[in-house]
Amino acid sequence: MYTQLLKEAVLEIEDDDAKSIKDLVEYCRLQNDIDDDDEIKKVQREYRDHTPIWWYTAPYFMYSMLNRGLRQMDVDIILKMGFFIRHLHQHIADLHREQQNSKAAMPSKFQVFRGQGLSMEAFEKMKKTKGGLMSFNNFLSTSRNRDVSFKNFARPAAFDADSVGILFIMNIDTAICTASSTPFVNVKDIGFFDDKEEEILFSTHTIFRIDRIERIEDKHTDRLWQVNLTLAGNQDDDFNKLTAHLRKELDYVGTGWSRLGQILIKLGEPAKAEHLYQLLLEEATSDGYKAQYNLELGTVYKDIGEYSKAITFYERAIDIYKKMNPPNHPDLASSYNNIGLVYYKMGEYPKALSSYERSLEIKKIALPPNHPDLALSYNNIGLVYDNMGEYSKALSYYEKAQEIFQKSLPSNHPHIAHVKKNIENVKKKM
Incomplete structure (x- = not known):
């Protein structure tokens, strides 16, 4: 849970944006895993021409580099992308406030889904913390469409040699969540792509409570699991006391x-x-x-x-x-x-x-x-x-x-x- 404080520390930093963009571009040119210099030039030329959510959902290096840095707590990446973390979080928080006033964009209670693979070690650790709190230490993409998350992400991950496939089912109650504590946003008409996945994007280090963990029956694999979560809003006593x-x-x-x-x-x-x-x-x-x-x-x-x-x-x-x-x-x-x-x-x-x-x-x-x-x-x-x-x-x-x-x-x-x-x-x- 120290990661929640890590998020707060990064968000309060105010650096010069022009210098930060220049520093990021110089850093990216030294990295071996970014092959396309045109992408780097595009960020340098056009960063202010698009919204942070557009950049995050675009098929460029920003998405993968940012979430790798946050998951691994890579100091170099967090230092160079700190300005983008703040911009993206603030964009999500601002739109969250707008969408909460629109039932069409954000109903009061709803479910979202996320499919992914987890290592066996990480999954065993999760099972031991059932009923407790867990944090996704990156910006979290989810879908309103169960089939998208299950068929495209959870089920394929179950056939990887060293992982289990996880379908997270996340219950959201907007009444206990505020833009300042747990912002999320419907990216329809905001992101880079047409919203075929019905994506809901959460800010980084969002906290959930683990409600239930159960196997999903599948005749081809026994490594497919469903994990039910509830978004821990600012009214969760355990979360508030621990923080x-x-x-x-x-x-x-x-x-x-x-x-x-x-x-x-x-x-x-x-x-x-x-x-x-x-x-x-x-x-x-x-x-x-x-x-x-x-x-x-x-x-x-x-x-x-x-x-x-x-x-x-x-x-x-x-x-x-x-x-x-x-x-x-x-x-x-x-x-x-x-x-x-x-x-x-x-x-x-x-x-x-x-x-x-x-x-x-x-x-x-x-x-x-x-x-x-x-x-x-x-x-x-x-x-x-x-x-x-x-x-x-x-x-x-x-x-x-x-x-x-x-x-x-x-x-x-x-x-x-x-x-x-x-x-x-x-x-x-x-």
Whole structure:
């Protein structure tokens, strides 16, 4: 479900469209899987002459490249096609609002169908999540015509050696769906082709609930299945609670691209996050962004245990922040704290102590006296003294942290329990 937040991060990015189109064209010319340079030239010349849905449904590289990038979370493709993702999503959302007012274009309740192949591994995983939520991590083409989806896509996929054929039957209730949460659109008279498939197009990362999974009887194969889904609108409690929890867990800051990198880390894709931040750093023009992406790269390397690299990038961020800001700016405090954490993980406690103390000095100037970030610094310094065997000093800092936490946080906050445990443990050592 982190992919829902990934979608939000991409959609909030505002890049220069003219530059983005130019960058996409240059990127495409370097790709081996786009043979027709005329298609690339057409995008360059005519992008603004057609709607995003027209481009998406046209028989050009835009469709296949975009959905491959979204499915595989290919950082290069998402970075180069971010402008098109936003344009296409916004076009779907705008038309969704219009069509909801027209019963002919969009009835209040209806079914759509999608046929496709799934690997055996993916299908077994889906069966275990019956009753739960699933996300289609691409723009989703469906049909009002069951035969189109079944005969052209689901049934042929059942005869592929490593897959099962799936017919998704999706129940849609427009009363619980809004253009801001789950936009979809009838592409009749909008797309490139005549609408023989009666296509309904959903925006990327649409969430459904898995209702039922059952075999479709067929005398030629036993690998044909029907999966009934219900569109999870903005009134689905589980979806709303889970999304809110993940937002709180991430507690991310920065631009949409920075958030995207942080989500990739949460998804267990640190290499993709590293690649993204390296690309962003190469393209950064302002000192603020350069500092931010150095900081993010430091965190990526810290998380994967490459501590020397982490320190290098954190120090680069500090050097930039020193040029940009006064000596006691909060950005410097967080950077020193990050370096302290890396040295702590390396067991280099004197260096960790020095960095933590510098961070604390800045926080004391920049923050009110009972701010919880001060308590975090006191606790970190306590941990260093604890590991150095200086238990009396460790206890003193733990107690300072506890005092501030108790004044600034609710009584059930995990920070309070954590520092209490630290106090109990260090007292046993004294």
